[in-house]
Structures are given as structure tokens and as C-alpha cells.
Amino acid sequence: MTEESKPVAAIAGTLEALVGEVLAEARRQGATAAEASASVSQGLAVTVRLGVVETVEHTRDKGLGITLYFGKQSGSASTSDLRIEAVRDTVRAAASIARHTAADDCSGLADPESLAHSIPDLDLHHPWNPGADEAIEVATACEQAARAADPRIRNSEGASLSSHEGLEVYGNTNGFMGAVASTRHGLSCAVVAQDDSGMQRDYWYSVTRDASDLESRESVGRRAAERALRRLSARKLSTRQTPVLYEAPVASSLLSHFVGAVRGANLYREASFLLGQLGKTVFAPWVRLYERPHLRKALGSAPFDNEGVATRDRDLVRDGSLLGYVLDSYSARKLHMTTTGNAGGVHNLTIQPGTDDLPDLIARMHTGLLVTELIGFGVNSVTGDYSRGAAGFWVEGGQIQYPVEEITIAGNLLDMFRHMVAVGRDVDLRGNIRTGSILIENMTLAGS
Amino acid sequence: MSALLNQARRALLEPAGIGDTEIERLMGALLGYRLDYADLYFQYSRHESWTLEEGQVKTGSHNIEQGVGVRAVSGEKTGFAYSDEIMFPALIEAATAARAIAHRGGGPAVPVIWHPSPVHELYQPLDPLESLEDGDKVRLLEQVEAEARRQDGRVKQVMASLSGVQEIVLLMRSDGVLAADVRPLVRLNVTVIVEQGGRREQGSHGGGGRFSYHDFISMGAAETYAREAVRQAVVNLDAGPAPAGTMKVVLGPGWPGILLHEAIGHGLEGDFNRKGTSAFSGRIGERVASAECTVVDDGSLPGRRGSLSVDDEGTPTQQTVLIEKGILRCYLQDLLNARLMGMAPTGNGRRESYAHIPMPRMTNTFMLAGRHDPREIIESVDKGLYAVNFGGGQVDITSGKFVFSTSEAYLIENGRITRPVRGATLIGNGPDVLTRVTRVGSDIQLDSGVGTCGKEGQSIPVGVGQPTLLVDGLTVGGTHES
Numbered sequence: 001m002t003e004e005s006k007p008v009a010a011i012a013g014t015l016e017a018l019v020g021e022v023l024a025e026a027r028r029q030g031a032t033a034a035e036a037s038a039s040v041s042q043g044l045a046v047t048v049r050l051g052v053v054e055t056v057e058h059t060r061d062k063g064l065g066i067t068l069y070f071g072k073q074s075g076s077a078s079t080s081d082l083r084i085e086a087v088r089d090t091v092r093a094a095a096s097i098a099r100h101t102a103a104d105d106c107s108g109l110a111d112p113e114s115l116a117h118s119i120p121d122l123d124l125h126h127p128w129n130p131g132a133d134e135a136i137e138v139a140t141a142c143e144q145a146a147r148a149a150d151p152r153i154r155n156s157e158g159a160s161l162s163s164h165e166g167l168e169v170y171g172n173t174n175g176f177m178g179a180v181a182s183t184r185h186g187l188s189c190a191v192v193a194q195d196d197s198g199m200q201r202d203y204w205y206s207v208t209r210d211a212s213d214l215e216s217r218e219s220v221g222r223r224a225a226e227r228a229l230r231r232l233s234a235r236k237l238s239t240r241q242t243p244v245l246y247e248a249p250v251a252s253s254l255l256s257h258f259v260g261a262v263r264g265a266n267l268y269r270e271a272s273f274l275l276g277q278l279g280k281t282v283f284a285p286w287v288r289l290y291e292r293p294h295l296r297k298a299l300g301s302a303p304f305d306n307e308g309v310a311t312r313d314r315d316l317v318r319d320g321s322l323l324g325y326v327l328d329s330y331s332a333r334k335l336h337m338t339t340t341g342n343a344g345g346v347h348n349l350t351i352q353p354g355t356d357d358l359p360d361l362i363a364r365m366h367t368g369l370l371v372t373e374l375i376g377f378g379v380n381s382v383t384g385d386y387s388r389g390a391a392g393f394w395v396e397g398g399q400i401q402y403p404v405e406e407i408t409i410a411g412n413l414l415d416m417f418r419h420m421v422a423v424g425r426d427v428d429l430r431g432n433i434r435t436g437s438i439l440i441e442n443m444t445l446a447g448s
Numbered sequence: 449m450s451a452l453l454n455q456a457r458r459a460l461l462e463p464a465g466i467g468d469t470e471i472e473r474l475m476g477a478l479l480g481y482r483l484d485y486a487d488l489y490f491q492y493s494r495h496e497s498w499t500l501e502e503g504q505v506k507t508g509s510h511n512i513e514q515g516v517g518v519r520a521v522s523g524e525k526t527g528f529a530y531s532d533e534i535m536f537p538a539l540i541e542a543a544t545a546a547r548a549i550a551h552r553g554g555g556p557a558v559p560v561i562w563h564p565s566p567v568h569e570l571y572q573p574l575d576p577l578e579s580l581e582d583g584d585k586v587r588l589l590e591q592v593e594a595e596a597r598r599q600d601g602r603v604k605q606v607m608a609s610l611s612g613v614q615e616i617v618l619l620m621r622s623d624g625v626l627a628a629d630v631r632p633l634v635r636l637n638v639t640v641i642v643e644q645g646g647r648r649e650q651g652s653h654g655g656g657g658r659f660s661y662h663d664f665i666s667m668g669a670a671e672t673y674a675r676e677a678v679r680q681a682v683v684n685l686d687a688g689p690a691p692a693g694t695m696k697v698v699l700g701p702g703w704p705g706i707l708l709h710e711a712i713g714h715g716l717e718g719d720f721n722r723k724g725t726s727a728f729s730g731r732i733g734e735r736v737a738s739a740e741c742t743v744v745d746d747g748s749l750p751g752r753r754g755s756l757s758v759d760d761e762g763t764p765t766q767q768t769v770l771i772e773k774g775i776l777r778c779y780l781q782d783l784l785n786a787r788l789m790g791m792a793p794t795g796n797g798r799r800e801s802y803a804h805i806p807m808p809r810m811t812n813t814f815m816l817a818g819r820h821d822p823r824e825i826i827e828s829v830d831k832g833l834y835a836v837n838f839g840g841g842q843v844d845i846t847s848g849k850f851v852f853s854t855s856e857a858y859l860i861e862n863g864r865i866t867r868p869v870r871g872a873t874l875i876g877n878g879p880d881v882l883t884r885v886t887r888v889g890s891d892i893q894l895d896s897g898v899g900t901c902g903k904e905g906q907s908i909p910v911g912v913g914q915p916t917l918l919v920d921g922l923t924v925g926g927t928h929e930s
Contacts, residue, residue, distance in 0.1 A: 049524075049723070055805065058529035058545040077510040080532040086512070093510040097496075100582045102504035132548060155724055192725050192846055201725065201846035234847075239693040239929055269501065269605050270648060271641055376851035377840040378873035378925065382641060382650045387690070387873040387925040389842070389851035406849050408873045408925025410692065444927040446692035446875075 011040065012167060012179045018082060019171040022066055025091045027173070031068035031098075033109050035172035035307070038064045038082070043164030046132060048139040050147075050156055056132050059164070068094050072103040106333035109307070112174045114329070114339055116310035119303045123296040124182040126210035128163045135161045138187065138217050145221030146191045152232065153225050155192035157201065162186045163211065176308040184299075185211040189221050193228035200234065202227035202373075207430050209297045227372075230393075234403040237394060237447040243368035243421070244409055244443045245361055247392070248428040250374050251438040255289070257413055259346055259433070260381050262316070262324075264331020273384030273414055274322065282322045284420040289317035293347035300432035306344035314340070316349070320418075350434040353425045358437050361424050363398035365439055370395050371409065384413035390445075407447040416440050452573060453564060456618040456628035460490040460514075464534040471620060474536075475558045477543045478520055479622060481550040485521040485783065486622040489760065490534065491802040496577050497611035500589040517802040518542040521784060522550040530803045559624035566764055567757040570750045571658035573630030576612035579660035585610055588661070588670055592638050595674035600682060604648070605641040606674075610634075612661060619762045627762035633657070633753065633909060635897070636664050638673050642681040651681030652855070655896030657753045680837060680856050683868050690857065690872035690926025696832030697874065697922040698825055698860065701893035703838060705912035708743055709813050709901070710841040710850040711878040712736075716770055716778075717903075718785035718796075718808040720845050727848030727879045728776065736776045737882030740818050743771040745780055747795055747811030753897040754812035754911035761797035761806055768794045770813075771882070782808045800906040810901060814913030818888025822916035825887045827863040833924050834858045834865050835874070848878040873925040881919060889916030 015038045026034035040062040047054045064087065065078035075097030079090040130138070143159035163185045171177040188205035204223035206215035246254060260266060261274040274282060283289075293311035295301050302311055307329055316324050327335070328343035341347075362370060371392040378387040387410035393400045424436030461467070471488075478486040492514040498505055515532040516539055527549035531538040580588070592608040615631040637654030653676035655669060664670065699707060712728075720726035728736065737743070747765030749755050756765050761783045769777050781789070782797030785808055798809040826834060834857060841852030853873045858865045894913035901910040 053525050053549060055526045055528060056549050057805065058542070059803070060529075060531065061803070062532060074506070075508055075510075077512075079512045081512065081514060090510075090512070093512075096582065097498075097508035097510060100586050101506055101508055104504065104506045107506065157723065157725055199725070199727070199846050201844065231847075241929070269607065269641065270643075271605065271650065275648075373844075375842040375844060375849070376853055376873050376875075377842070378851070378853035378871060380650075380871050382648050383870070385870050387853065387871065387927075389849065389873055389875045389925070391844075391847075391849070405847060406875055406877060406923065408692075408851070408875050408923060410690075410872065410925050410927045412927075444692050444925075444929065446694075446923055446925045448694050448923070 015040065015167060015169040016177055016179060018064065019169050019177065022064065022087055022091060023171060023173050025088055026066060026068040029091055029095050030070065031095065032071055033173045034066060034068040035109055036064065036066040037168060037170040039166060039168040041164055041166030043162060044130065044132065044135055045160060045162035046135040046139055047158045047160040048136060048143055049158030051140060053136055054158055064090065066091060066094050068098060069108060070098050072105060072107050073098045073101050074107045075101060106330055109172050109174055110309045110329040110339060114309045115174065115176045116178060116304035116308060119178050120294055122294055122301045122303060124180065124209050124301060126183050127165050128183065128185055128211040130163055142187055142189050142217040142221040145218040146189050146225040149222050149225035150229055152193045152195050152229060153191050154194040157190040159189040159221065170306065170308055172308055178304055178308060180303060183209055185214060187214050187217060187220050189224040191224050191228050193232050195232050197233040200228050200231035202231060207299065209299065231391065231403045234391065234405040236406045237404050237445060239446050241442055242445050243365050244440045245365050245368060245370045246438045247358065247370060247372045248424065248426050248435060248437045250371055251435045252428060252431055252433040253374060254438060255349060255351060255433045255435055257379055258417065259326055259349060262326050264325055264327040264335060266381060267325060268331055268334035271382050273382060277322050280322060281320045282414065283317055283320040283417045285320040287317055287320050287420060288315065288352040289349065290315045291347055291349050295348050298348050299430065300348040302347050305341045309339050309341040309343065311341040311347055346432060348432065348434060351423050353427050353436050354423045356422060356424050358424055358426050361422060361437050361439055362395055362400065364422060365395055366398050367396050369445060370400065386411050386413050386416065407445055409443045409445055411443040416443065452628040452630060453626065455573060455630055456616050459492050459616045460534060460618050466536060470536050472558060474539055474543055475622065477540055478547050479556055479558050481547045481552055483520050483522050483547065483550050487519050488620045489517040489802050490618040491515060491615065493613055493615040494577060495613040497609060498585050498589060500593055500608040503593055505586045505589050513801065515802040516542065518546040519805065520546040520549060524788060525549045526805060528805050556622055559622065561624060562626040563624050565625050565627035565758055565762040567627065567629060568748050568764060570748060570755050570757050571632060574632050574660055575614045576632040576634045576660045577614060579662055585661065588664060591670035592674045595671045596638060596640050596678050599675055599678040600642065602642040602644050602682065603640050603678060604643045606638065608638045610636050621762055625762045627758045629757050631658060632660065634659060634661055636669050636673060638677045640677045640681050642685060644685050647685060649681050649684035651677045651679065651684065653677040653680065654898045657751045657897040658755060659751050683856060687868040687870045689928035690869040691833065691924055691928050692926045693929065694921050694923045696829050697919045697924065698829060698832060698834045699917045699919065700836035701889065701891045701916050702913055703895040704835060705814050705895065705914035706838050706841045706852050708815055708914060709810060709912050710843045710852055711876060711881050712743060712770065713810045713813045714843050715845055715848060715878050716780055718779045718781040718789060721779050722785045722789050726845050731776050734776055735774050736879055737771050737774040738885045739774045740888040741771055741774050741882050741885055742769065742816045744769050744816065745796065745810055745813045749812055752812050752894065752911045753899065753909045756811065759795045759797045760799045763793045763795045763797060765795035765811060780808045780810060782806055798908050800908055804906050809903065809908055810910050812894065812911035814894060815888065815915065817890050817892035817915045820887045820889050822889040822891045825889055825916050825918050826860060826865060828887065828918065829860045830862060832860045834860050843878060849875065850878050851875045869926065875923045875925060881922065884920045885917050886920045887918040891915045
């Protein structure tokens with residue numbers, strides 16, 4: 001784009017004023033309390049496929065959301081139109097809903113003493129604004145590195161570069177007002193390897209707050225190619241019981257199932273297989289899980305949660321024992337507990353890394369399945385029953401033997417958590433859940 | 449059609465003071481560049497949802513979104529920008545950003561005459577949010593709760609939600625095609641948790657389509673959905689371990705058609721086939737299913753969740769035969785991929801919203817009825833799995849491997865349905881799974897209107913359906929080795 005958009009820091013004041021105005025409007029319309037958030041974001045994403053530009057996308061979004069309360073009744077509304085008349089209509093829509101909802105003793109703003117008093121700078125905002133030409137150049141070089149890696153890389157879904165910048169402001173009628181500016185830059189590549197055995201696609205990506213921390217274009221491309229190539233000539237396995245090693249990028253899904261099971265909403269609805277497990281052993285005794293919301297530049301960092309509650313370092317699991325849930329104010333009140341600052345989710349949830357690298361874990365497993373891809377949604381959060389499609393590698397004698405596909409792995413999550421054998425030090429930092437590869441003692445593998 | 453166009457203009461253009469002159473200048477800004485095609489997609493949508501838990505409707509939400517997507521296409525290149533302000537300066541800015549993929553000069557002429565695209569009348573251009581008083585929406589959810597509790601004393605939790613959306617779209621294409629649509633969409637859902645002897649299980653049911661909330665009342669949806677959710681949950685209280693391994697699988701009618709969506713549908717989308725990255729690439733005319741199988745995608749069914757009077761690129765929807773008696777006939781196309789492949793568009797160009805680029809997507813995808821009595825199909829199986837309800841599914845387009853996960857399934861032993869089993873994921877290979885369909889039932893059924901399909905971050909409503917099917921060998925991902 002030729003014209004320069006305003007830097008987000010310059011509009012923080014405007015957004016705060018808007019949130020203030022919305023809260024005031026809610027009061028005028030009779031609300032006893034209200035909370036509102038406003039956001040703006042802008043960005044660019046380009047995709048280059050087979051050396052040719054495929055898409056150039058400019059994104060620019062804004063939005064405003066409000067929840068207001070008449071005593072213990074509540075209603076929410078949101079709009080992308082921030083003109084004053086639309087904002088008033090939005091408040092009116094929330095009020096109209098609130099009048100029809102039932103009074104709920106647990107509803108309301110976060111308790112004032114839980115709100116963040118100071119807002120630490122977590123170094124999340126590193127604007128780049130590469131412009132379409134530079135973005136195309138990076139994506140082109142990335143894809144070229146993948147295609148040059150091996151003659152069997154015969155096709156491509158392309159390489160993409162994206163860069164986004166945003167600002168979010170949250171305020172409530174207990175006097176809280178906070179703004180967080182952040183950026184997110186990503187480079188990804190997906191290619192298709194082909195030989196007589198057929199086609200296999202795989203990908204690699206890097207995502208960071210600061211573009212200078214991105215993995216190099218050559219590395220992203222080369223790893224995408226390596227991952228596609230190593231899947232060629234995949235076989236099906238026969239049905240068996242086997243140890244399963246989750247490669248770090250897919251291991252995070254195991255911990256996200258844990259987070260789902262200790263979320264307040266699933267606990268007070270009794271819809272969790274971890275119901276009533278607080279203080280009990282839910283993981284193998286060596287497991288420690290903790291949250292680190294204030295890591296500088298990290299993707300899951302946040303100075304306060306979606307209700308303005310201060311986020312804090314804490315342990316969720318120590319020595320395998322469950323120490324805490326993932327709560328917002330509402331679910332905390334339902335459970336007669338206090339909020340854990342997790343309205344909106346967890347922040348850099350981490351499993352304490354072990355000392356082994358992936359090859360060490362493969363050797364340690366000796367015989368079993370290394371899973372590098374999972375597909376499907378076969379997880380029951382009420383019972384913990386787990387059954388998902390998988391692809392990866394069969395391991396024997398501590399060495400990878402051959403790629404495998406069209407198999408499933410199944411078990412029960414509580415049982416899997418308790419039988420975690422080890423976690424690697426190969427921690428994947430590309431998300432909100434940080435884990436190395438995870439070895440599970442035994443699961444049922446279904447195949448031919 | 450002209451009524452729809454007028455309604456769309458009134459909702460989208462008039463409040464912004466955008467008239468013919470502004471549209472002409474906007475198109476002019478795009479078409480001064482070497483483009484093959486450009487379009488403007490105006491959209492307004494209003495969405496609400498009400499949720500009930502613990503016997504009370506405690507929360508509701510209301511959301512308004514509007515904006516314009518501007519797309520410029522040159523060869524295989526797409527430039528795209530959008531604005532969430534329907535205001536002339538913002539539109540010019542978006543057009544300037546989108547056209548930057550092309551060089552100045554020599555584009556198509558700005559259309560002088562607009563041609564309204566013919567559209568089906570598959571649904572009323574109504575606003576479902578206004579179709580019922582808010583108090584009655586709350587009462588509908590309370591009825592769901594009451595019915596679920598009445599069904600069985602083991603019901604511990606009832607969660608129900610009601611949502612509705614009205615979408616008004618207006619599309620202007622550089623070739624002069626003009627299309628408008630007003631799309632209602634409603635949904636009612638219920639999830640229950642039952643408990644017996646310390647064991648908890650859940651069951652869910654729901655439905656909806658492009659109609660008004662009133663239709664839920666006239667079809668007695670509160671009662672039927674609640675009963676069905678409770679029935680499923682109670683069945684699962686007695687479920688034993690699911691089997692593990694490859695076996696005969698009988699899929700029930702209706703929603704199990706998610707098989708077709710994952711195994712076949714995605715792999716036949718035009719973008720993957722143009723790029724040659726689908727396991728189905730270059731296979732038109734080849735056998736990909738048994739002669740029992742005819743599979744279609746049909747966006748022109750009245751009132752269905754996956755239906756559209758006209759797609760998001762102004763192409764009227766149609767019934768497209770994908771597989772005819774086992775032979776692959778056709779891909780699903782949008783304008784870009786149809787043009788680049790030298791094929792006809794099939795009315796499958798869809799987008800989540802103005803802020804997303806259109807791509808080939810499914811509408812309602814289903815298999816036509818066969819000649820077998822569904823009872824006889826079950827009786828023909830010595831040992832296998834009978835799966836009647838599913839959660840979600842997913843596919844790897846390139847390898848063709850797909851999964852879908854059961855939420856209600858039974859063992860078949862000696863031709864009889866014997867015991868319920870726990871949820872399990874089924875996995876297969878798209879290009880050959882249908883070649884192992886040995887029997888197709890006469891009981892074609894479409895799903896109740898709950899499907900949402902995700903692709904490249906865009907979610908859209910879809911439908912599926914099928915008759916009872918026997919697949920002679922599908923891998924079942926349970927925990928019990930037999």
C-alpha cells in the first residue's frame with residue numbers, strides 16, 4: 001500500500017476514549033455495570049506459488065464489543081461500525097438482550113482487587129510493514145529453497161509471508177482501562193513430494209512477535225521439503241498396542257485437551273473427565289505444568305486477561321498433581337473459587353522440559369510409533385476417550401524404520417497423562433502451549 | 449430478483465450515499481489496470497445467539513458486521529483488500545490496494561449495462577432475528593430444557609442455544625454481472641449430560657436452515673431435538689470399548705454423509721485440482737467408486753443450510769454430479785479455477801465474508817439412494833460396526849487420507865445390532881473408500897442442518913446426506929483388539 005496507515009500507538013488514546021464513551025453510554029441506558037473492548041488491526045499476507053504471486057491480501061479490521069449488566073442480568077453485543085450512532089445501537093442491542101436474560105448470581109465484572117494495577121510492557125509490539133514487494137521476495141526465496149531441496153519436490157501449495165499489527169483496549173466501570181499493542185509475523189511453506197509411491201504434502205512455519213526472530217526463509221523452505229519427502233512410501237501398520245511418541249508440534253494438542261478439561265466452564269457444567277481431580281494425581285509424578293504470562297516477546301503473553309484481571313506466574317500441575325484450574329470470574333464464582341486470570345485462555349502454558357532431544361526419545365522408546373501428524377476431532381472431553389487419525393514413523397531398535405499413515409491411535413486421556421514417560425527439550429515455541437516431544441507408555445494403534 | 453437487488457441497494461449502498469457514479473468510478477479505478485476480472489462484494493450481516501444452561505437463559509449476544517471486499521484477478525494472481533467501512537474513500541483505498549498486483553493500462557472496459565444474475569428463490573428474504581419476540585426465543589430454549597429433563601431422571605445438565613443470522617449481499621462484477629441475495633440462517637442446538645453410577649456421558653442434537661425461528665416451533669424442534677440428545681447420551685451410558693482394526697462398517701443415513709464431504713468432496717474442489725495437489729487430480733472419467741455410488745453437490749435445494757440462491761461470485765447454484773455410478777465426472781468450481789482449467793463454473797464460489805477471498809467450496813453434498821433395504825444391509829454383516837452419529841471429520845487432500853469420528857455406534861454380530869460402543873475415529877483413503885461400498889440403501893436422508901466446513905481459515909455452512917451404506921473394510925480406531 002502506498003499510503004501509510006497511522007501507527008497503532010498513535011490511536012491508543014482514540015480507542016480508550018471510545019471505550020470510555022461506550023461505558024458512559026451503557027450507564028446512560030441504565031446499566032449498573034459494563035465492560036467493553038475495542039480493537040484495530042491491519043496487515044498484509046502474500047502467497048507465492050511455483051515462483052509466481054498467487055495472492056496479495058490487505059487486511060484491516062476494527063471492532064467493538066460490550067457486555068452490560070442490569071444488576072445480575074447481562075447482555076452482549078458487538079459491531080465493526082464504530083460511528084457514534086452504530087455504537088449507541090450496539091449498546092441498545094446489549095441492553096435489550098440483558099432485559100430478557102435471567103438474573104444470575106455469579107454474573108458481573110471481575111472483582112476490583114483482582115484487576116491489574118500496573119501493565120508491564122511485554123515487548124509484544126514490533127511493527128514491520130514489509131510492503132508487498134519485500135513480502136513477495138521473502139516468500140519467493142522460501143518456496144525456492146523448498147523446491148531446490150530435492151527433485152522429488154514436484155509441486156507446491158506455495159509459501160506465504162504475513163505481517164499483522166493490532167491494538168486492543170479493554171475497560172470496565174470499575175475504573176480499569178488497559179491497552180496492549182502487539183504484532184505477529186509469519187512465514188510458512190507447504191510443498192508436495194512425489195515419487196512412484198504417490199504424493200505427500202507437508203509444511204513448516206515460523207511465527208514471531210518480532211520479524212527479526214523469524215526462522216530464515218531458507219530454513220523454513222528446507223524443513224517443509226524435508227518433512228514432505230520423509231513421508232513418501234508410507235505404509236499402513238497392523239493393529240497393535242504400542243508406545244507413542246508425539247513430536248513436539250503435535251504434542252501441544254495433548255496439553256490443550258488438558259486445558260479444556262480444567263476450564264471452569266467445563267467443570268461447573270460437569271462436562272470434564274478431570275471433574276473432582278483437584279489435588280489428585282492426574283499426570284505421571286515427574287510432570288510439572290506452569291503458566292508464564294509475562295515472557296517478553298512470547299506468543300501467549302498478556303499483562304491482563306479479557307476481564308482486566310492481572311495475569312500471574314503459577315503452577316497448574318506439580319509432581320503430577322493438579323493444583324489449579326483455568327478460571328475466569330464467572331466460572332470461579334460458580335465453583336466458589338477465585339479467578340485465575342484466564343478469561344480468554346491460558347498464557348504460555350509450559351510443561352517443564354526434559355533433557356532428551358527427539359533422537360534420544362526415539363532411542364528411549366526403542367520400538368513404537370513416532371506421530372508427526374494428527375487429524376480429526378475424536379476427543380470426548382466428558383469421558384476423556386481419545387481416538388485420532390495419525391501419520392508418522394515406525395520405530396524399531398531405537399531408529400526410525402519407515403513412514404506410516406492411515407492409522408489411528410486411541411486411549412483415554414487420563415490414562416495417557418498418567419502414563420507419560422518423558423518430555424523432550426525440543427520445545428516448540430510457536431504457540432500458546434509450549435512443549436517438547438512427549439512419550440506415552442502405551443496406546444492402541446488401529447490399522448490393517 | 450429486482451426486489452432483492454433493491455433491498456440490497458437500500459441496505460448497503462444508500463446509507464453510504466453510494467450511487468451509480470461512485471460505482472463507476474470505483475470500477476474505473478480497478479479496470480485501468482491489466483486485469484482479467486474484478487469484483488466488489490458488499491455485505492451486511494446481523495447475528496444473534498441465546499444460550500441456556502442450568503435452566504436459565506443467562507446470556508445472549510448480538511453482532512453486526514458490514515463491509516466490502518475488493519478483488520482484482522490477473523491470470524493466476526489475486527489482489528484482495530477490504531474495508532469494514534462502506535464509504536467511498538475507504539472503497540477507493542481498498543481498490544487501489546487490490547489492483548496493485550497488475551500493471552497499469554489495458555484492462556476490460558467499465559461495464560455500461562449491468563446484467564442481474566438469475567437467482568433461485570430457495571428461501572424467503574426475511575430477517576430471522578425479527579421473526580420471533582425475544583421473550584419467545586427464551587421460552588423456546590426453556591422448552592428444550594424442560595423436555596430434556598422430562599425424558600430421563602439421569603439428565604444432569606442441559607445446554608441449549610438458539611442463533612440466527614441475516615446476511616444481505618450485493619455483488620458487482622467487472623463483466624457487468626450484478627447479483628444480490630438476502631440469506632437467513634437459523635440454528636437450534638442442545639447438549640445434555642447424563643450420569644449413572646458415577647459415569648457421565650453426553651449427547652447432542654440440533655438442526656436448522658435458511659428459514660425463520662417459527663419453523664422450529666411448527667416442526668416441534670424443541671421436543672424432538674431434546675429427545676434425540678437424551679437418547680444418544682443414554683445409549684452411551686452403556687457403551688463398551690470400540691473395536692480396533694479394519695472391518696465392515698455400516699453407516700446410517702443422513703449426517704454420516706460427512707464421509708462424502710471428507711473422503712470425496714474436498715478432494716474434488718477445483719483449486720486443489722488445478723494445482724495438481726489433490727489425490728483426485730487428473731482422474732475425471734476414472735472409476736473412483738463402486739457402480740452403486742452416485743454423489744452430487746446441490747446448492748439449489750430449498751431452505752437447506754448449505755443452499756445459496758446464487759453463490760458469492762454471482763453464479764446461480766445447481767446440482768453438480770460429482771460421481772456417476774462410480775465414475776468421476778466433475779470438480780467443484782469457482783470462477784478463477786474454472787477459467788484456468790477451461791471448465792464451467794458450478795456455483796461453488798463461496799466466502800466466509802467480505803473480508804475473505806472466495807474459493808471452491810461444497811454446498812449440500814450427498815449420495816443418491818440405492819436399491820437395498822437398510823435392514824438387509826445390516827443383516828448381511830457377520831461382524832462389523834454400525835455407526836449412526838458422528839462428530840467432525842478432516843482430510844489430507846494430497847494423500848487422500850480422511851477421518852470422521854463416531855458419537856453413536858454399535859457392534860454388528862451375526863447380522864444383528866448388539867451393543868453400543870464408545871466413540872472412535874474411522875480412517876480411510878478417499879480415492880478408494882467408495883470402491884468398497886458394496887451396498888447402498890434406499891433410505892436417502894439429508895442431515896438436520898448442523899454442518900460447518902472449515903478450509904484455509906474460512907468457515908461456511910454446509911449440508912451432507914446419504915442413504916445407509918455398507919463399506920467393506922474401513923479402519924476403526926477403537927481401543928479393543930478383537
